[in-house]
Amino acid sequence: MRLLVTGGAGFIGSEYVRELLRGTLPTAAPTAVTVLDKLTYSGNLANLEPVRDDPRLQFVQGDICDAALIDDVVRGHDVIVHFAAESHVDRSIEGAAPFVTTNVLGTQTLLDAAHRHGTGRFVHVSTDEVYGSIAHGSWTEDWPLAPNSPYSASKAGSDLLALAYFRTHGLDVVVTRCSNNYGHYQYPEKVIPLFVTNLLDGGTVPLYGDGGNIRDWLHVKDHCRGIALVQDKGRPGEVYHIGGGTELTNRELTERLVEACGATWESVRPVPDRKGHDRRYSLDITKISQELGYAPTVDLVTGLAETVRWYSDNRIWWEPLKG
Known part of the structure; x- marks a missing residue:
């Protein structure tokens, strides 16, 4: 089996590639893996260093x-x-154009090529943010899309395109939507690596608004396990949710990170809330659990501790990125 992984030098994509080549995912071992990555600011060949010498790996910059x-x-x-x-x-x-171009037009370009060449399966990785915000309960896969940011709107567009290629052309498409990811090799603009690296350096961290926005946290290893299950056994034309099962307010998350990094609340700097900031995300993972046997395995206490330790031990990876 030959796999093409787009964005495979990024945070989640590189984890998928590393685990594929190590044989630790619940899917058949690949005969070849091609990573296609533009290597923008968040793509990093260092993320593939642990599997660089695997003869099955090919990298294409593009x-x-x-x-x-x-x-x-x-x-x-x-x-x-x-x-x-x-x-x-x-x-x-700040600027929506790159998001529409890459997320919508880029996905359409891939879908066209996959249809033209008869690709066996197209796994489209998306986000819970396409649903907007939910006050109570959890989204199921058939929930109407109502994105609130240019980013989430562009991802919603790409989801709909992918599903349209299944319905129109019969392309074997499956879509995954995940909750907030965290773990090693995450670019330090996202909240957990930003806060951890700032706190490790004795700096401050920003807390939006009242800190009451709620997110479900998913370790990147569990996310990749879920994607592999969908890749192998997901039904064509279906959407599957991949969640972590632990919801925290941003304030609660900040408290945990401050404590884990040996800092104090004096390091936290209140800032005005983000425009259009979604209040709460929550995914129902019943479908993937019952159909494919998915369950998160990394609890948040353990996962956060391991993540903080990784950033503490791997300054050589993140200091150049922040510099």
């Missing part, structure tokens, strides 16, 4: 919007796992 390149790269692959995306909400508020 843009998913480059139709000629994509046509050449997609040819001959059995499965595409599509991680590549612009994904930072604050950046999308």
